[in-house]
Amino acid sequence: MKIQPKTLLTSAAGFLVAVAAWQLVATGPMAGGPLPTVTSVAVNLAAVVVTEAFWTSLATTVGIALLGLLTSAVAGIALGILVGSFEPFRYATVAVLEFLKPIPPIVILPLVVLVLGPTGQMSWFLVFLGCLLPIIMQTVDGVHDADPVARDTARSYGLKEPEILLRVVLPSAMPFIGTAIRVAAPGALIITVVAGLLGGGPGLGQSIYQAQAGGDYPTLYALVIVLGVLGMFFQGATSAVERRMLHWHESFREAAHR
Template structure:
């Protein structure tokens, strides 16, 4: 059966998005007038005023920079290690057998559970935040990469081998191109998670960055400042997601699935 649903134009999509934001702001402002305590849900003007106070402070931008450093450094390390391990798991049966139980054991453990151990080892430092980010995103990247390698048609590998290609050439010319959509998806999904982990490391573990500033604002009862930081984090998350999608499309524009999206 043919679907009667039509894809809205870019203008319509932007219009619907703007309507959704406006409705959310109206609900927010209405809610701030109905709560018993103004500190529980500050009004939009109060949050905007607190945001203006933040952006002129050097400590605010230092916190933003540290949060991004923790997120990006953890993401980069997890990407390199996760892709390498995923390729090894997908290619070599002994590696898959040796790591299966360990990965299945670690998979359901939330990264936040490792936070007390990370604090004991690293203390409330940038290294602790980076470690938490790595733990939070490396396993999904590894699993996706391994799935991508295993999805490559064995006939293609055998054909490449019959043409005299070395194992290294098969890896670079057959396996990695075939697994690249899986790897690209893993990187895109992991990008906003790194920001979440960096913030959690600051809020609960005392690592430097916006998360730590959020915890301080909550402690001193500055809900307007807390909500201002939440807005900043939302904008950072949107920017991170948009950047990861753009990079993914640029790097994999040659693949058939991405050419289909662009046409």
């Protein structure tokens, strides 16, 4: 998709107007209050970005989010295939999974903090739990979506069950799994930040908590802006990975030809 120069211009203008409005409010009616000016936030942002502590906590945040996402993907796909392939398993777990699904991981945060303490392990565990259920459920759906004719064909060609699983069931479940991971990825980042902010886990969440508790509002705003940029990167990166890994699937084929 090509962006028109005019569109770009209005978008930039909108952004500038928003920033200008913020600056006006911060220097005018709310001067000296808790709302920092754009300039002070920018100065702070520039000062924070060059410190080593900032990059350490940024790397910690991204690392925990990615590790949590990866481990929950591995566990979720394995469990999802298990649950999806055996009917008794599916019936036994459906009520439990449906009950747990709408409950966000922040609910058990106090317990996890109590057991594991304010550590990176605690943050990882919350991310792992938070991403696990959606990945399991999507994998189950994906396994069920496998074409029965393709399965029967594979069986009549004499493929063994593990081979069918690997060559027929898993590939047809891949788009479901890909979607689940793409949807879960921003969640992983959010949970890491929440674990730092509320549970004292390491990373940017903790830095935000310290800035807020210390009344250092320009740094607080600067960090929130960093998180916004990081979130956009995360979304873009996961979509790109999904497109690369699923380039053969029909929903991506058209895009490849364009």
